[in-house]
Amino acid sequence: MVDPEAVRHVARLARLGLQADEEKELVADLLAILEQFAVLNAVDTQDVPSDSVQPATAPEVSADEPESFDAAAADLLALTRHERGGFYLVPRILRDPPQHPGAEPPGAPDAPSPEQHPLPTSDPLPSEDGAGKR
Amino acid sequence: MMSAATIAGRVRAGELDPVSVTRGALKRLEERDPNIHAYLDADADAALERAEQVAEDAARGDDPGRLAGVPISLKDNIAVKGRALTAGSRILQDYHAPYHSTVVRRLLAEGAVLLGRTNLDEFAMGSSTENSAYAATTNPWDERRVPGGSSGGSAAAVAAGIVPVALGSDTGGSIRQPAALCGVTGFKPTYGSVSRHGLVAFGSSLEQIGPLAAHAEDAALVYDVIAGHDPLDPTTTPAERPSAYKTSASVEGLRVAVPEELLDETVEPRVLERVAAAIDLLGDAGAITKVVPKGRLAHVRLAVPAYYLISACEASSNLARYDGMRFGPRLEQDDLLGTYQRTRGSLFGTEVKRRILLGTFALSAGHHDAWYRKALEVRRLIADEFRALLQEFDLIAGPTSPSGAFPLGEKEDEPWAMYQCDALTAPACLAGLPSISLPCGLAKKGPYKGFPVGLQLMGRAHEDHRVLAAARAFEALRGEPERCALYGNEVAS
Amino acid sequence: MTATTYRPTIGLEVHVQLATRTKLFCRCEARFGAPPNTLVCPVCTGQPGTLPMLNAEALRLGVIGALVLGCRVDEQLHFDRKNYFYPDLPKGYQITQWERPLAQDGQIVLDRPEGELRVTIARAHLEEDAGKVIHPEGMDVSLLDLNRAGTPLLEIVTAPELHSADEAHDLLVELRRMLRYAGVSDCDMEKGGLRCDVNVSLSASDDEALGTRTEIKNLNSFRFVAAAIAAETARQRELIEAGGRVVQATLAYDPDTDSVRALRLKQDAHDYRYFPEPDLPPFPLAAEWVLELREGLPESPTARSARYGEQLKLPPAEVETLVADKALGDYFEATLAAVEQRELAVSAHGVAAWVVNGVRHLANERKTRVTELAVSPTRLAELLALVHTGSVSSQAGKRILDALEQDGERTAEELVAELGLQQMSDPEDLAQLVSDVLQREPELVARYCEGKSGVLNALLGRAMEASGGRANPNRVRSLLEHTLDATSAPQD
Known part of the structure; x- marks a missing residue:
C-alpha cells in the first residue's frame, strides 16, 4: 500500500524535501495511519453519493464591476523581498515546463526554450511505460 | 474579570473606560502568560490605541457597539490587516496580513478591542498546541498538561482570565476540545454561518470560526456579531440567523438525545460520569433526555478516518500556496524544484508534512477512489445519520473529548493516538452542525482527577441560537464552574 | 506492394478568454497591457485566507458560448481543483471544471469544398488563467507577473474528428467567428485571448485503429496550428516508415525551425489530484435562465x-x-x-x-x-x-x-x-469644363477621332479631376460625347 517509493513519489508531488531519517519516520507513520483508516474499506457505500454534504444553494455570484480590495497591489508585492521593477523574482526555470493554459507559447520572444528533452526517434524505449507490453 | 456583556454594557453606559479594561487585560497577560504561552504576541500598543478610539467614540455620544471595549484575542490564523499572521508556522514567519478577515471587520464595527495573537498548532493541525513552531501552550489548570488544540492559545487565554472571549477555529474539534480541556465554553457554528474569509484555510469544507468564552452568554453575544452572510465567502449561507443572545435561555421541553455511540468504552469513565451528571441536570430542568441505543449513529466510529482523510486532502491543496514565491521565507536552491522542496520541506513542521503527504497520497492517481472518495461517502453516511436523529430530537448531548487534559508530550509521537482526540467532535464538522462544549465540572478520580470535563451539545444546522440558548440555560443550572487552581476566583467569575 | 498512406486524426483544445471586465474569482480588472502586478489583489495572488467569488458575467458568457456551440448545459455548476506547482499559479492549484463540465455534446458545422463537415464539441468548461512567467535572456532569475492570473477562460474541446491541418484551421476560424458573434470572447490572439493545444495521431489508411497520440501545446496563431500539425504528421509518418513507433509525449512547436520538440514524456506526466473545490459549493443552473439565454442568442x-x-x-x-x-x-x-x-x-x-x-x-x-x-x-x-x-x-x-x-x-x-464639394450641374459651368479639358488634351481628342472610343473614359477622368470631383459624371460624359462627335463627324 505505502512503501518508501510511494512516499517519495508523493513527497515530490507535494514539493516536500525530506531528510532521509524524516522520510523513514513518515513512511512508518503513514503506514500505521492508513492501516487504521483501512476500516473505511469495509463500509458498503455502493449507493452513497460522494457529492458535497452541503446542499447546492442559490447562485452566489458577484457583478462584473472592477472593485478594489482593501489591499493595494503595491502592498502585496511588498510582502516579499524577491521583487524587482514590479515583478516577482522567481528561480530561473530550467525544467518542468508549464503544462497549462497560462504557459508562454514556446518561441515567444520573451520565452527562451526550456531545457530540451531529446525527442525519441525510434522504438524501443525501454524506459517508456508499456513499451514491453505490446 | 467581568463578562464581555457586562463590559460592553457599562462602556456603552459611559460607566467604564475601555482603556482601563484593556490595561487590566494586558496586565493579566503580562503576569500570567509567561507560564502558559497562550500568546504569540500581545500587540499591546495597537490594543491600547484601539481602546482609546472606542473611548472617544463613546465620549462623542456614538454608540460604540455591542462589544464596546471588550478585549478579544484572536487565534493566529485569522487575518488582521497589517498585523503578523503566522498560523503557528515558520513558513509564514514575518508575514503580515494585507487585509482584514470578515470576522475582524465585524468585531471592529461593534467596538471590540483586538488584543493579541494566540498560539495554535501549526495550521490548526493538532489537538494539543504542541505543534506550534513557536511555543507550546500549557494548560492554566496545570502547566505540565496540554490545553488541547488546535485553539489551545485562545482556550488558555480565556481560562487564565486574561480576556473574556477569544476566537478560535474548529475543523474537527479545535475550538471545543481545548475548551473542554481548559474548562471554558467553546462554540463551533453551523458550517456556512460565519465567514471564513481571512481564516488561513486548512480543511475548507469542515471549518468554522467561533468563540471561546468564560460565559456561554458571551459566546452567544460574539456569535451574533460574527455570524452573517458574506459575499467574500461563497460558502456562507444567506439564511437568516436569529439572535442567540436574545433567544430565551431554557431547556424546558427540549428533546435531548444521548446516543450510546458517543458514550463508548474509548471515553474515560470519569469523564462519562461528569457528563452523565450534566445530562441529569438538563433533565431536572425540564429537558426530555433519552438514551438512544446503539445503531442510530452506526458510522460515527468512522468519523476519525473520514475526517482525517478529507481534511488532509483539502489541506494538501490549501497549503500548496506556501511556496516562498510571493510571500514568506524562501530557501533558495539552484533550481525551481529544489527551491520548492527545500522551502516547504524545511519550514513546515512534521505534523503538517504528515498531513500533506497523507492528503496528497489519498488524492493521487490510483488511490483517489479508495481513500478520498470513500471518505466522502462515509462522511455522507455520518451526516445523514445525524440529520435523521435530529429530526426526532432538538439536541444531541455527550462528552466533548474522550479524555481530560493530558500531560505534555504524552501523544506527541503517536499521531494515531492524537487523532483519537477528535473522535467526538469531528462528527459535527463532517455534518456541518452547530456544536458547543460547556464546562460540566471536574473529574473526580482517575488520570484527569481535578481537571475540567466538557459537555457537548449539538443541534440542527442553522439552529445555532437554540444550541447557544440551551448552553446558557445549562450554565445557569450548573452555577459557576469550579475555579481554576492557578488564578483563583477571577476565572469565569 | 503499394505504399501505405497514413491519415492524421486531430483533436483541438481551445482556450478563449471571456469578454468580462473583471477576473473569474475576484473583482480585479482582466485587462492586457497594464504594468506588471498592478491588477492584483489578495485573492488572485493567493494570500492566505482568501476565497474565490464567482463572476456572474463570466458564467453568463460561458453558458452563451456553450449554447452557441450547440452544447447541452449541465443543471449544476461544479468546480474542481487541479493541483500542481508552478510560479505562475499562485494558489498551487487552478480552479477548473473536471468531473462535470459546464456543457457537453455540441457541434460545429464547417462548409468545406468537399462538403459539410460536422465536428463534435466534446465539452466546454470554465477555468481561471495563470499568471505569466518571463525568462529574460542573460538573467539568472525569471520574472513573474500575476495580472493575468484569474482571467476567465472557456476551454473548448473537440472530439478527434479532424483529419487535416486545413480542417483544423477552418474549425478555428469558424469557432472564433461564432464566439465573436455571440460576444463571448474577442479571441484576440495577439493578447493571448485564444490559445490552442492540438492532439495528433496517425493511422494507416487501411486500419481503423488510431495510433499513439501526441499533444502540441500552446499554439497562439492559426498559422502555427496548421504548420504544427503538418510538421507533427510528417514526423510521425517518417518515424513509422522507418520502423519506429510513436511515443506518447507533450510537444512544443518551434516556428523558427518549423519543427516540434518534446516538452515532457508520459513518464513525467503530472498527477493533478483533481477534487471538488470546497470553497465553491455546487449550485443549480436554472433551466429557465439557460432557456432565456438561448432565446436571446444573437444571429449566427x-x-x-x-x-x-x-x-x-x-x-x-x-x-x-x-x-x-x-x-x-x-x-x-x-x-x-x-x-x-x-x-x-x-x-x-x-x-x-x-x-x-x-x-x-x-x-x-x-x-x-x-x-x-x-x-x-x-x-x-x-x-x-x-x-x-x-x-x-x-x-x-x-x-x-x-x-x-x-x-x-x-x-x-x-x-x-x-x-465646396456641391455637385457641379450648371450647364454653362460644365460646358466650360469640357471645353477646357478638350483643349488641354489634343492627343486624346485625336485618338478618339481615330475611333478609339475607349479614350472617352480618360477624358472623363481628366474632367472629373479638374472639377475636384464635383462635376456630375453622367452629364460630363454625355457632354464630352456630344462635343467630340460633333468635332469628328465631318471626317467620316
Missing part, C-alpha cells in the same frame, strides 16, 4: 450570411466581407437602419458598397476598428442621403467620408459646404 454568422444573400440580395463577395467581421456587419446593419429611417431609396447593395469599400478601407488605413471610427453609421447615412439626392457626387462623397472621420463634430452637409 450562418444565418446572417443567408439573410444578406437571400433577402438583401447582396453579391457574394460583399456578403462574405460583411459576415467575416461581425463589427463591420453590425455597422452595415446600423447604417441600413438609419437609411431606412430617413426613407431614402438607397438599396441595401448601395449601403453595403459604401460600408465595404468606404468604411472598411477607412478603418484599415487608420488601423482601427470600425466601432472606433468617428464616422458613425448615422453620420454615414447623412452622407448617403446627400449622394442619393445628387447634392454631391459619389466621388466627392469619398472625400467627405475622409473629412467626416477627421472632424468628429460637423455633419456631412456642413463639410460639403466648407469644402
Whole structure:
C-alpha cells in the first residue's frame, strides 16, 4: 500500500524535501495511519453519493464591476523581498515546463526554450511505460 | 474579570473606560502568560490605541457597539490587516496580513478591542498546541498538561482570565476540545454561518470560526456579531440567523438525545460520569433526555478516518500556496524544484508534512477512489445519520473529548493516538452542525482527577441560537464552574 | 506492394478568454497591457485566507458560448481543483471544471469544398488563467507577473474528428467567428485571448485503429496550428516508415525551425489530484435562465450570411466581407437602419458598397476598428442621403467620408459646404469644363477621332479631376460625347 517509493513519489508531488531519517519516520507513520483508516474499506457505500454534504444553494455570484480590495497591489508585492521593477523574482526555470493554459507559447520572444528533452526517434524505449507490453 | 456583556454594557453606559479594561487585560497577560504561552504576541500598543478610539467614540455620544471595549484575542490564523499572521508556522514567519478577515471587520464595527495573537498548532493541525513552531501552550489548570488544540492559545487565554472571549477555529474539534480541556465554553457554528474569509484555510469544507468564552452568554453575544452572510465567502449561507443572545435561555421541553455511540468504552469513565451528571441536570430542568441505543449513529466510529482523510486532502491543496514565491521565507536552491522542496520541506513542521503527504497520497492517481472518495461517502453516511436523529430530537448531548487534559508530550509521537482526540467532535464538522462544549465540572478520580470535563451539545444546522440558548440555560443550572487552581476566583467569575 | 498512406486524426483544445471586465474569482480588472502586478489583489495572488467569488458575467458568457456551440448545459455548476506547482499559479492549484463540465455534446458545422463537415464539441468548461512567467535572456532569475492570473477562460474541446491541418484551421476560424458573434470572447490572439493545444495521431489508411497520440501545446496563431500539425504528421509518418513507433509525449512547436520538440514524456506526466473545490459549493443552473439565454442568442454568422444573400440580395463577395467581421456587419446593419429611417431609396447593395469599400478601407488605413471610427453609421447615412439626392457626387462623397472621420463634430452637409464639394450641374459651368479639358488634351481628342472610343473614359477622368470631383459624371460624359462627335463627324 505505502512503501518508501510511494512516499517519495508523493513527497515530490507535494514539493516536500525530506531528510532521509524524516522520510523513514513518515513512511512508518503513514503506514500505521492508513492501516487504521483501512476500516473505511469495509463500509458498503455502493449507493452513497460522494457529492458535497452541503446542499447546492442559490447562485452566489458577484457583478462584473472592477472593485478594489482593501489591499493595494503595491502592498502585496511588498510582502516579499524577491521583487524587482514590479515583478516577482522567481528561480530561473530550467525544467518542468508549464503544462497549462497560462504557459508562454514556446518561441515567444520573451520565452527562451526550456531545457530540451531529446525527442525519441525510434522504438524501443525501454524506459517508456508499456513499451514491453505490446 | 467581568463578562464581555457586562463590559460592553457599562462602556456603552459611559460607566467604564475601555482603556482601563484593556490595561487590566494586558496586565493579566503580562503576569500570567509567561507560564502558559497562550500568546504569540500581545500587540499591546495597537490594543491600547484601539481602546482609546472606542473611548472617544463613546465620549462623542456614538454608540460604540455591542462589544464596546471588550478585549478579544484572536487565534493566529485569522487575518488582521497589517498585523503578523503566522498560523503557528515558520513558513509564514514575518508575514503580515494585507487585509482584514470578515470576522475582524465585524468585531471592529461593534467596538471590540483586538488584543493579541494566540498560539495554535501549526495550521490548526493538532489537538494539543504542541505543534506550534513557536511555543507550546500549557494548560492554566496545570502547566505540565496540554490545553488541547488546535485553539489551545485562545482556550488558555480565556481560562487564565486574561480576556473574556477569544476566537478560535474548529475543523474537527479545535475550538471545543481545548475548551473542554481548559474548562471554558467553546462554540463551533453551523458550517456556512460565519465567514471564513481571512481564516488561513486548512480543511475548507469542515471549518468554522467561533468563540471561546468564560460565559456561554458571551459566546452567544460574539456569535451574533460574527455570524452573517458574506459575499467574500461563497460558502456562507444567506439564511437568516436569529439572535442567540436574545433567544430565551431554557431547556424546558427540549428533546435531548444521548446516543450510546458517543458514550463508548474509548471515553474515560470519569469523564462519562461528569457528563452523565450534566445530562441529569438538563433533565431536572425540564429537558426530555433519552438514551438512544446503539445503531442510530452506526458510522460515527468512522468519523476519525473520514475526517482525517478529507481534511488532509483539502489541506494538501490549501497549503500548496506556501511556496516562498510571493510571500514568506524562501530557501533558495539552484533550481525551481529544489527551491520548492527545500522551502516547504524545511519550514513546515512534521505534523503538517504528515498531513500533506497523507492528503496528497489519498488524492493521487490510483488511490483517489479508495481513500478520498470513500471518505466522502462515509462522511455522507455520518451526516445523514445525524440529520435523521435530529429530526426526532432538538439536541444531541455527550462528552466533548474522550479524555481530560493530558500531560505534555504524552501523544506527541503517536499521531494515531492524537487523532483519537477528535473522535467526538469531528462528527459535527463532517455534518456541518452547530456544536458547543460547556464546562460540566471536574473529574473526580482517575488520570484527569481535578481537571475540567466538557459537555457537548449539538443541534440542527442553522439552529445555532437554540444550541447557544440551551448552553446558557445549562450554565445557569450548573452555577459557576469550579475555579481554576492557578488564578483563583477571577476565572469565569 | 503499394505504399501505405497514413491519415492524421486531430483533436483541438481551445482556450478563449471571456469578454468580462473583471477576473473569474475576484473583482480585479482582466485587462492586457497594464504594468506588471498592478491588477492584483489578495485573492488572485493567493494570500492566505482568501476565497474565490464567482463572476456572474463570466458564467453568463460561458453558458452563451456553450449554447452557441450547440452544447447541452449541465443543471449544476461544479468546480474542481487541479493541483500542481508552478510560479505562475499562485494558489498551487487552478480552479477548473473536471468531473462535470459546464456543457457537453455540441457541434460545429464547417462548409468545406468537399462538403459539410460536422465536428463534435466534446465539452466546454470554465477555468481561471495563470499568471505569466518571463525568462529574460542573460538573467539568472525569471520574472513573474500575476495580472493575468484569474482571467476567465472557456476551454473548448473537440472530439478527434479532424483529419487535416486545413480542417483544423477552418474549425478555428469558424469557432472564433461564432464566439465573436455571440460576444463571448474577442479571441484576440495577439493578447493571448485564444490559445490552442492540438492532439495528433496517425493511422494507416487501411486500419481503423488510431495510433499513439501526441499533444502540441500552446499554439497562439492559426498559422502555427496548421504548420504544427503538418510538421507533427510528417514526423510521425517518417518515424513509422522507418520502423519506429510513436511515443506518447507533450510537444512544443518551434516556428523558427518549423519543427516540434518534446516538452515532457508520459513518464513525467503530472498527477493533478483533481477534487471538488470546497470553497465553491455546487449550485443549480436554472433551466429557465439557460432557456432565456438561448432565446436571446444573437444571429449566427450562418444565418446572417443567408439573410444578406437571400433577402438583401447582396453579391457574394460583399456578403462574405460583411459576415467575416461581425463589427463591420453590425455597422452595415446600423447604417441600413438609419437609411431606412430617413426613407431614402438607397438599396441595401448601395449601403453595403459604401460600408465595404468606404468604411472598411477607412478603418484599415487608420488601423482601427470600425466601432472606433468617428464616422458613425448615422453620420454615414447623412452622407448617403446627400449622394442619393445628387447634392454631391459619389466621388466627392469619398472625400467627405475622409473629412467626416477627421472632424468628429460637423455633419456631412456642413463639410460639403466648407469644402465646396456641391455637385457641379450648371450647364454653362460644365460646358466650360469640357471645353477646357478638350483643349488641354489634343492627343486624346485625336485618338478618339481615330475611333478609339475607349479614350472617352480618360477624358472623363481628366474632367472629373479638374472639377475636384464635383462635376456630375453622367452629364460630363454625355457632354464630352456630344462635343467630340460633333468635332469628328465631318471626317467620316
